[in-house]
Amino acid sequence: MSGFLKTLYFAVMVPTVLLKCEEEVSSVSVKITANPLIAETGQPVKLEVEGIRESDIDLKSISWFVSDGKIEKNGVLSSVWIPPDRIGKFRINFQANGKTDKKYSGTLNILVKRFGQPPSGGCTIPCNLIYRNYSKKDQIPVLDNPAEISVSQVKELPDDKMVIAVKTGENWRAYPLDVLAYHEVINDSLNGEKITVSYSPLADFAISFRNRRGGFGHTGMLFESFHILYDRETQSEWLPVKGECFRGKLKGEKLERIPNIRIRWGALKRINPEAVLVMPEGDSTGHFKYDRNPYDWYFRDDKHIVGRLSYHDMRLPGKTRVLGVWHGGMAITYPVSSFSGRDVLNQNLGGLNFLVLSDTESGLLTAMSRVVEGKVLEFKLHAMPTNEAFMEDVQTGSVWNILGEAISGVLKGKVLLQVPQYYGFFFAWSSFRPGSEIYVNKKF
Structure with missing residues (x-):
């Protein structure tokens, strides 16, 4: 090849090689996950980046961008986002340079809502989601100080029946779900302390808490699918699932929860032979022997849901x-x-x-x-x-x-x-x- 042709060849080919190297720098999309998926105003959201390893990136190049709110970094591939005090849809973006010829980026659009803000009515929950499911207050009969049976005396409750077991100190006290389904509220004593066990069958949710207000009764009203109780001392209204009084003289006060577990009766008494079963005489309450659950049909029907859901x-x-x-x-x-x-x-x-x-x-x-x-x-x-x-x-x-x-x-x-x-x-x-x-x- 002549000297002129060699000069022409390199003049054309060298820029081509350099351009090819620049094209090898690639962009890689990564996934950003959020917990919770729907944010609440002012409440922290945990952000995590998936599809990338720490060893793949230049740690100094990591950047988070948000359309509003505040990012608080707490990890290499994770952060906490504090949403703004307004509702809407917001964008979160992650970027980082790789140690090789790669650039990583991801975008997440997240919805921010304001939950638990009552539109009116002087309560701390959305009052428009409260409705009356029963004809009147206390139509569902509450049980007060029900009869108890020791393990050695129990003959009628099958071992596979589910109970709500509550413990304070060394003693376990078991409340059959079939009994709770009829009464929903049981005011009782455990180790000399007043307690209440509450069960919302439409949500299949049970909670136990200390009773410092003379006992609780049923208002006959529901919030979404959870029942609403009142305390007998002040008639204030309480939502057990939130653990607080939302309307009345005691508005804002919290329930003091007592841990409970849902377990089969046979398993509880096998582990704790000293357990006591709360099993009232059916004839005395008008419910025979509590041999069936009145909500069995509701539990079996997957499509039938009762409640005003937000x-x-x-x-x-x-x-x-x-x-x-x-x-x-x-x-x-x-x-x-x-x-x-x-x-x-x-x-x-x-x-x-x-x-x-x-x-x-x-x-x-x-x-x-x-x-x-x-x-x-x-x-x-x-x-x-x-x-x-x-x-x-x-x-x-x-x-x-x-x-x-x-x-x-x-x-x-x-x-x-x-x-x-x-x-x-x-x-x-x-x-x-x-x-x-x-x-x-x-x-x-």
Whole structure:
């Protein structure tokens, strides 16, 4: 090749090679997830980036952009967004440069609503969602100081029947769901302390709390699908699912919750032979022997939902039974159908360290704190499970039963505390905590 042709060749080819190198810089889309999916004004939203690893990116190049609100970084591929105090749809953008010739970016559009703002009526919940489902106040008869039966005396309640078990001190007290379905409210005493057990059958939700107001009665009204109670001392109105008085003299006061679990009677009495069953004589209350649940038809009919709902979540069938856990502005949903046999999940939600404990045989699905004596423990199923030994903690090897009680080892005698939780139908939970993350069990 002549000198002239060589010069012409390189003059044409060299820029072409350089241009090809620039084209190799590619853009990669990543996914941004939010918990909750629908934000509430002023409440924190956890943001996480999926489809990328920390080792892939230049950490100094990470940028978050939002159309409004405030970003508070708390991790390399995660952040917390504080929405503005206004409703609307907002955009969140993530960008980062890769260590190779890549650029990562993702965009999320998120809806911000204002939940729990009453339009009128002087109450702390949306009064327009309150309606009367029964003809008058106290049409559903409340039980006061019902009869109790020790385990050795119980003959009529089958072992597979579900009960709401409440514990203060060392004593467990069990309330059959078939009894609660007829009365919805039971004012009782446990260890000399006044308590109330409340059950909203339309949402399949139960709660127990200390009774410091002379007992509670049924207003005959509902909020969405949850019943509304009144206290006999001041006639103020309370919404148990929110744990507060929303209208009346005591407006703004909170209920002091007492932990409870939903479990089969046979499992509870096997683990705790000293348990007491609250089982009134049916003849004395007009309900015969409580041998059936009046809401069985409602539980079987997946399409029939009673309530004025503020939010409809179509991700799961409405009557899917779920365990819901919330902390701050975040919430997560655990469908009962996601578990089979025995299972223990170590979880963290916005700094709340807890475990989800599932035992299909006993019907138990609950959430408990993993913090004991100031230390966060990790749990696993016991290597040789028995009726007593359910799980063990990795740090000390102590053995725990399904009630969260350490039965042997260094921590014997310690009890895991329940975290704020909901157990009931998904449609009611999603209206109470809209847009929550839904747990998917990857074992299935």
